[in-house]
Amino acid sequence: MRTRVPPAVAAAAAIGGLLLLLPLLGLLVRVPWSRAADVITDHAVLDALRISLVCSASATVISLVVGVPLAWVIARARPAVRRVLRAVILIPLVLPPVVGGIALLQTFGRRGIAHDVLPFARPFTTSGVVLAETFVALPLLVVTVEAALRAQDGRLNEAAATLGLGPWSRFLRIDLVASRGAIVAGSALCFARALGEFGATITYAGNLPGTTQTLPLATYLALEQDVAHALVLSVLLLVVSLLVLVGLRDRWIPALQS
Amino acid sequence: MVLAATALATVPACSSSKAKTVELRVLAASSLTETFSQLGHDFEQSHPGVEVTFSFGGSSGLAQQLAAGAPADVFAAASSTTMKTVQDAGLLDGAPVTFARNRLAVAVPPGSTKVQTYPDIAKPGVALAICAAEVPCGAAAQALFTATGLTPHPATEEQDVKSVLTKVELGEADAGVVYITDVRAAGDKVGSVAVPYVEGAVASYPIAALSASKHRALAEQLVAYLSGAHGEQVLQAAGFLPPG
Amino acid sequence: MTVRADVRVSRPGFSLDQHLEVRAGDVLAVIGANGSGKTSLLRGLAGLEAGTSLWVDGRDLSAEPPERRRLGVVFQDLRLPPWQSAAHAVTAGLPRGAHAHEWLERVGAAHLARAKVSTLSGGERQRVAIARALARTPRLVLLDEPFSSIDVASTSALREAVLQAARDAGASVVIATHDDDDVAAADETLRLGSR
Numbered sequence: 001m002r003t004r005v006p007p008a009v010a011a012a013a014a015i016g017g018l019l020l021l022l023p024l025l026g027l028l029v030r031v032p033w034s035r036a037a038d039v040i041t042d043h044a045v046l047d048a049l050r051i052s053l054v055c056s057a058s059a060t061v062i063s064l065v066v067g068v069p070l071a072w073v074i075a076r077a078r079p080a081v082r083r084v085l086r087a088v089i090l091i092p093l094v095l096p097p098v099v100g101g102i103a104l105l106q107t108f109g110r111r112g113i114a115h116d117v118l119p120f121a122r123p124f125t126t127s128g129v130v131l132a133e134t135f136v137a138l139p140l141l142v143v144t145v146e147a148a149l150r151a152q153d154g155r156l157n158e159a160a161a162t163l164g165l166g167p168w169s170r171f172l173r174i175d176l177v178a179s180r181g182a183i184v185a186g187s188a189l190c191f192a193r194a195l196g197e198f199g200a201t202i203t204y205a206g207n208l209p210g211t212t213q214t215l216p217l218a219t220y221l222a223l224e225q226d227v228a229h230a231l232v233l234s235v236l237l238l239v240v241s242l243l244v245l246v247g248l249r250d251r252w253i254p255a256l257q258s
Numbered sequence: 259m260v261l262a263a264t265a266l267a268t269v270p271a272c273s274s275s276k277a278k279t280v281e282l283r284v285l286a287a288s289s290l291t292e293t294f295s296q297l298g299h300d301f302e303q304s305h306p307g308v309e310v311t312f313s314f315g316g317s318s319g320l321a322q323q324l325a326a327g328a329p330a331d332v333f334a335a336a337s338s339t340t341m342k343t344v345q346d347a348g349l350l351d352g353a354p355v356t357f358a359r360n361r362l363a364v365a366v367p368p369g370s371t372k373v374q375t376y377p378d379i380a381k382p383g384v385a386l387a388i389c390a391a392e393v394p395c396g397a398a399a400q401a402l403f404t405a406t407g408l409t410p411h412p413a414t415e416e417q418d419v420k421s422v423l424t425k426v427e428l429g430e431a432d433a434g435v436v437y438i439t440d441v442r443a444a445g446d447k448v449g450s451v452a453v454p455y456v457e458g459a460v461a462s463y464p465i466a467a468l469s470a471s472k473h474r475a476l477a478e479q480l481v482a483y484l485s486g487a488h489g490e491q492v493l494q495a496a497g498f499l500p501p502g
Numbered sequence: 503m504t505v506r507a508d509v510r511v512s513r514p515g516f517s518l519d520q521h522l523e524v525r526a527g528d529v530l531a532v533i534g535a536n537g538s539g540k541t542s543l544l545r546g547l548a549g550l551e552a553g554t555s556l557w558v559d560g561r562d563l564s565a566e567p568p569e570r571r572r573l574g575v576v577f578q579d580l581r582l583p584p585w586q587s588a589a590h591a592v593t594a595g596l597p598r599g600a601h602a603h604e605w606l607e608r609v610g611a612a613h614l615a616r617a618k619v620s621t622l623s624g625g626e627r628q629r630v631a632i633a634r635a636l637a638r639t640p641r642l643v644l645l646d647e648p649f650s651s652i653d654v655a656s657t658s659a660l661r662e663a664v665l666q667a668a669r670d671a672g673a674s675v676v677i678a679t680h681d682d683d684d685v686a687a688a689d690e691t692l693r694l695g696s697r
Contacts, residue, residue, distance in 0.1 A: 102424075111429040123430045124385065124413040159581035161568035162548050163595040164638060173594075177585060206414025206425065207390060213415075221417060224318045224392040 024238075031235050032228045039232040047210045048218040049236065051126065055214060056194035059133035060141075063190045067141040068183060072175060074142070075149035086146070093139045100135055101203025109204075128205035129212050133194035140193055141186035148182030149175060188248050195241050215240075280473055281309045282480055283329060285320040287336035287463070288420065289360065289439055293496050294334070294484070300492075301483050308476065316418055317394060324349055324468070331471035332480055334463060336360070337394035341464040351474075354464035357485035359499040361460050362395075362402055363438040364451040365426045373433040376453045380410035387422045387431035390415040394461055395422070399435040402459040423448065437461065439497040460499070504560075505642055505674040509546035510553040511539065518542050522692060524674040529665060531688035532678045538695030540678035541578060544644045547676060548573055558641055574640030574673065576648040580631040584620040588630045591619055592637045605633040608663050610656070624651035629660070636667045643668050645677040649684070661687055 005013075039045055074085045092100055108118050108131065121127040156178055160170045176183070198216040205212040207221070215237050222230035286294050291314045298310035313320070317335040321344050324333060333349075334357075335341045341354050366373050373379055379386050388410075389396030396415060403410065413431065416422045423440050425431040427447050441450040453459075465485055467477035483489060490500060504525050511518045518539040524530045532540050546554035549568040556563045556571070563571055582591050588611065592602035606612045611629040614622060622630065628651045635643060648664070649657045665687060668675045677684055685691055 105428050105430060109428060109430050123425075155577075155579070155581050156583055158550055158568070159575070159577060160595065161550070162571075162573045162575040162644075163634070164569045164572075165595045166569050169595070174583060178583065202417060202421070203424075206387070207416060208412065208414050217417075221390045221392040223322070224316070224390075227322065 027231060027234060027238075031231045035228060036232050036235075039229055040236055044209050045215075045218065045233065045236070048213050048215045048233075049240070051129065051211075051213060052195060052215040052237075053240070055126065055129045055133055056191050056197075058130045059137055059194040060187050060191045062130070062134050063138045063141045064183070064187060067138050067186075067190075068145055068176070071142045071145035071149055072171065075146050076154065086143075089139050089142050091139075092136050093143075097136055097197065097199025097201075098203050101132060101200040104132060104135060104200065104204040123204055124206045124208065124212060126205075126211055129201055129214060132200040132204040133197045136197050136200050137190040137193040141183075141190040144186030144189060145179055145182050148179040152178050184248065188245050191244060192241050195237065195244075279307055279309050280476060281311060282331045282473060282476060284310060284312050284332040284334065284480070285324065285328070285330045286312055286314055286332075286334040287317045287320070288314045288418070289336055289437060290314065290334060290463070292443055293493050293498070297484055297489055297492055300488065301480060305476075305479075310480065318343075329470065330468055331473060331477040332465065332467055332484075334465040334484070336461055336463055337397075338462045338464050340394070341466065345466070349468055349470065350466045351469045352466065354466035355481070355485050356462045356464050356501045357489060358463040358493045359460050359502055360437045360439055360463065360497075361455065361499060362398055362435055362453050363441050364453055365423055365434045365436045365441050365444070365448040366432065366451060367426055367429045368446060368449050370432065370449060373451060376406070376451060377408060378451075379433045379435070380408050384410075384432045385413040385430065386410050387414050387416055387425040387434040388412045389419055389422055389435070390417060393418060395419040395435070395437060398459045398461055402435070402453060402456050405456040405458060406454055437497075442497040462501075463498070504558075505547075506557045507547055508555040509543050510555075511542045511546050511551050512553070516542070518546075518694070520692075520694070522676075524676060524690070526672045526674055527669045528690065529668070529675040529677060529688040531685045531691045532676060532694060533680070533685060533691060534694030540694060541646055543694065544575070544646050544676060544678055547642065548575055548644055572638070572641045574635035574638055574643040574668075576628075576631045576635045576645045578646040578650075578678075580627050582619045582627055582631055582634070584618075586619050587615065588617055588619065588622070588626075588633075589615040591630055592634045594634070596638060600637070602633070602637065605637040606630070608636070608667055609633045609660060610663075625653065628652055632660070632664055636664065636671075639671045640668075640673050641671075643673050643675040645675065645679075647679055647681075648677065649681065657681075658683065 070089070074082055077085060105123060106112050107114050108121060109115060109123055118131065121131040156174050157170050160174045165173065196216055198220060201214060202217055207213050207217045215233060219230050219233040219237065222233055284294065284298065294312060298312060301310055302308055317337050317340040320333065321335065321340050324330060324344055325347055333344060338356070344350060345354065364373065364376060364379060372384055378384065388399045391397060391400055414425065416425065419436050419440055422434040422436050423444060426434040427444065441448060465481055467474060467481050471477045494500065504523060506523045509518060509520045509522070516539070520543060522530065532543055534540055542551065545551045547556060549566060549571055554564065586594065588606060589602035592605050593600045602615060603612060606615055609629040609632050611626060611633060614626055614630065619627065619630065628648065632648055649660060652660055661684065665675065677688065679685065
């Protein structure tokens, strides 16, 4: 028998769904489709699209390389330590992105306290965009993967130790495989967040067409003069992130289901 | 439905606390924050029962809010182009008046020796921040560069003039093209280098009462006050030029 | 080979301090009520709990992590990675080219080699877990109620196969159990929680 949905739940769900769907509709209805072709073949727009894709993909890869180990360490830490670590990694999620950008400037900028640590990712550089996006998007990956690692509680890891697998093999062949679904889901969230990133990017990396101007930055500035142009850019951003997310889901998630 | 409920809940609360208070809402360009806040206060002193509230922001963003039906009585923009879009949309009854002008300056980090004269901003190795061409201060900067025959290569084109100033204050940029009033307001946090006077690079600040205002007479009085002698005095003390 | 150990486990509300010795090829049955510490004892021997001293043939392995103790462990909850095939589970951690077939055959699970762990029944999984424990020619076999999901008719044959494999390898076996038949098959019995 199908579960019947209680009316109150159905009503709340409908309101929630509409809240998400209607603005999307509002956007799509007002897009001047006749201008779409001109806008998306504009070389400045293509530049912004390219920078967006390259930087978001780089931020996702970096997040994977450092975020999965970070999630592992947090999941295996003692409860008191884990609570502190988890609170710390959530900071970029609750911080207004602009403040995150200022924090990055104070840290990795020319006069920052750690200005020599990442000299290649200074403000006004494309790597700076990647740094800002990683700062904002990394927590999403860590939180997702950490939850999955903690759910499996280290039991398979212990068993693998008794089979003679060392710590590194257990990390690679047990923990990573066991949390692969969460790693894919976390990467998708991470990529989507990086793709839409605005505040930290413009504050830290600035805005220069062809170098640091991502699609959200181009969209925001287009709003100043030409709302129609900005609408087309928003839809372009939407289509790109949908393509990536749907592509990831169809290509990876079924293949990985156990 | 939710919005309507909020509005209903707010309106009686306002009118019950001060039965006879009239609220005038002013949307104004963010470069007017300091001066207009003071002038609004002065106006309240001489007009008991009137409360002037401000919403400061980027001129074009404010214009879009007005076009979308945001309730307001007075609009002051940092660009005549932006004011014209509001006028063309039929949101004004009369014509706007220009009450101030603003000219550009180069802001530099305090004690900086890298940029000492205006042409230095185009030297290689100088990280220059300007406003993006889409916003008025960026358009003004382009007009300045064209008129002076300078072709600098900016490191960044920021979304507004305050962001340019921030980059200079933090020392990320060696120079930033901003309005002279921004340099004044920043006090000793930045130094400044004068730029040649270029007519096309001077920003005009128009102001007008909005036709949707429920207190038209009072709104016109406020416009007259802000663009009048006292307004001019306060604005010029902050570095604005007279309307010319 | 003789296994000698002082198992000391203590956590809030529970403590265990138990000396034990098992000769090579011998079987020690550990019995006691639920909560008496059978599983903790096995975990201590495996090196999964701190505080236990373990000597094998006079060599002190107390500081060695589990992966260097040459163990064969069947956990009560089995802990087979669900994404592995039965054969893969058995050879995990063994040198390349190791064969699962012989071990699966000994526990009557040769036909399951290609099946994914997640598709197996409880009893089938238990057989695979036993094959996995034996396949690495352990010195110390630790079994935590290993036959609980095996139907009664097959239990004694499987038990005999397991103990024979352990004897062949010269391993010492410690089996935590509630089953009198397991106790009867053991050389010695240790009752926990009786003091």
